[in-house]
Amino acid sequence: MAPPLNSYRHYPSLPNLPPSLSTLTIPRPLPQLPPVPKSATSENAALITHTTTCGSQNLSTTIEPNLTHSSGHPKPYPSHLALQPSPLRPLCLAGERLYKWRPVVSREARLALTAIPEADLIRTTNVITHAFAPSTLDTYGSGILFYHCYCDARRIPEAERAPASSDLIAAFAASAAGMYAGGTVENYVAGVRAWHIIHGVPWIPNKAEFDAIIRGATALQPRSSSRRKRQPYTVETIAVILTHLNLNIPLDAATAACLTTGFYSCARIGEITVKTLQSFDPAVHVKPSDVRYETDPQGLRMTVLAIPRTKSNASGEDIFYAAQRGITDPEAAFQNHLRVNEPPPHLHLFAYKHKNSHRALTKSTFITRVHKALKAAKLQPLQGHGIRIGATLFYLLRGTPFDVVKTIV
Numbered sequence: 001m002a003p004p005l006n007s008y009r010h011y012p013s014l015p016n017l018p019p020s021l022s023t024l025t026i027p028r029p030l031p032q033l034p035p036v037p038k039s040a041t042s043e044n045a046a047l048i049t050h051t052t053t054c055g056s057q058n059l060s061t062t063i064e065p066n067l068t069h070s071s072g073h074p075k076p077y078p079s080h081l082a083l084q085p086s087p088l089r090p091l092c093l094a095g096e097r098l099y100k101w102r103p104v105v106s107r108e109a110r111l112a113l114t115a116i117p118e119a120d121l122i123r124t125t126n127v128i129t130h131a132f133a134p135s136t137l138d139t140y141g142s143g144i145l146f147y148h149c150y151c152d153a154r155r156i157p158e159a160e161r162a163p164a165s166s167d168l169i170a171a172f173a174a175s176a177a178g179m180y181a182g183g184t185v186e187n188y189v190a191g192v193r194a195w196h197i198i199h200g201v202p203w204i205p206n207k208a209e210f211d212a213i214i215r216g217a218t219a220l221q222p223r224s225s226s227r228r229k230r231q232p233y234t235v236e237t238i239a240v241i242l243t244h245l246n247l248n249i250p251l252d253a254a255t256a257a258c259l260t261t262g263f264y265s266c267a268r269i270g271e272i273t274v275k276t277l278q279s280f281d282p283a284v285h286v287k288p289s290d291v292r293y294e295t296d297p298q299g300l301r302m303t304v305l306a307i308p309r310t311k312s313n314a315s316g317e318d319i320f321y322a323a324q325r326g327i328t329d330p331e332a333a334f335q336n337h338l339r340v341n342e343p344p345p346h347l348h349l350f351a352y353k354h355k356n357s358h359r360a361l362t363k364s365t366f367i368t369r370v371h372k373a374l375k376a377a378k379l380q381p382l383q384g385h386g387i388r389i390g391a392t393l394f395y396l397l398r399g400t401p402f403d404v405v406k407t408i409v
Helices: 094-100 108-113 118-129 134-153 166-176 182-198 207-220 235-243 250-264 330-341 363-376 386-397 402-408
Strands: 048-054 057-063 291-295 301-307 317-322 352-354 357-359
Touching: 057 118, 094 118, 094 134, 094 182, 108 118, 118 182, 134 166, 134 182, 166 182, 166 207, 182 207, 235 250, 235 363, 250 317, 250 330, 250 352, 250 363, 250 386, 301 330, 317 330, 330 352
Parallel strands: none
Antiparallel strands: 048 057, 291 301, 301 317, 352 357
């Protein structure tokens, strides 16, 4: 049987194109910000709007802090984390801590020492928060929580917590060694560093010393903290999963389309699903209106998904796939999903019919359904990231040059 057509994020039918012609990411240009007037004020500290005049046309840009979009409420801290109450650290969601928890020497606290308008200082802080992906802010929020718990337990004064000395950061990292994985310790310290950067506080720890501590923490990490190696999905694995899905059932149709799309486009599953049912954001998540079709230089049709925002590119990326032969054909699965679920243009691309409405496909729902199918096939569940790993191996084993595969993933 003839081999299936190759599928990439760019020119899917041309596996031998040089890297310069096989570009994974097609960034969209960011809008140009107008100059900020000197008279800007800060009536709203969380929402700063600058207006300027270009001829007779008023131009306005609004920069909001990059906070978690969730209707949920923050939960109390775990009982083993003895965080002392402080007006500098209000109870909030993990992804909001780096912004809402303020050091005593924050950028805004230095207002009396500078002629820069307060509105400009707040805007600077808001802009910097957008340098971090929401998932990164969530991870770093745990780090800054552990940092302040450590400082409270050791009675470290607020003024010494930022800017943090090399000795303090080294002691904090060393205190977690032997209890957590080396990567976890590194992420905790990265959260403290990001907190400094967001609030304009110098970061002065000794990098060589810190790197040595992380190597030591990795050597001392408990065996229970080591993650199981991620096994790759294969075309054969996906075919088995599909045989255990009923493609006329809304959830199964959406799952099949998401699985095959994610595999053949080498997408991150977290970028084509949503985190929670309440977290769908049309400015972030892919929608039916973001799908288009193009033809490559050989006349073969490609399906293009324009993801508005990704982990590595805040201005979005295009991912591509082409039709494949056999049961794992992503185009057939996608068309079946559109037929069964009829997702509205403005909702999540893989939204499925649920009762009398549509429900966005969350990552947890997707993984749960895939695992259920694997269990029915008497196979071990695989981790979600294994889809992208398997896609990488798929293209490498088909003879795709390594430099080209690097642009895919």
